[in-house]
Amino acid sequence: MDIAAYVILAVLIPLLGALSSTQERRLKRLDRRIKELDRKTDLILRHMGIAEPADGSELGQVRALLSKGKKIEAIAAYRKITGADLREAKEAVDRM
16 A cells, blocks of 8 residues: 555656646746737837826826835835736836
């Protein structure tokens, strides 16, 4: 019985590692695609002269916090202004 358990573990561990690696690659590929789509969307909005959804003066507060090196406060301010979740806010502030 002990040998069977070791054999099963010896088979499952590499299989789970391969699945995890595959999922990680897929997530990285999707992340790259999303970033590219964000970039293209920003270009289109800029070209068409469409302003950002939030008031510019409010986003100015976020930029001011960033210029002072207060990234966490900037993310919190962005969330408060836009209603974005933490991940969206962090990505938006990182793009700034």
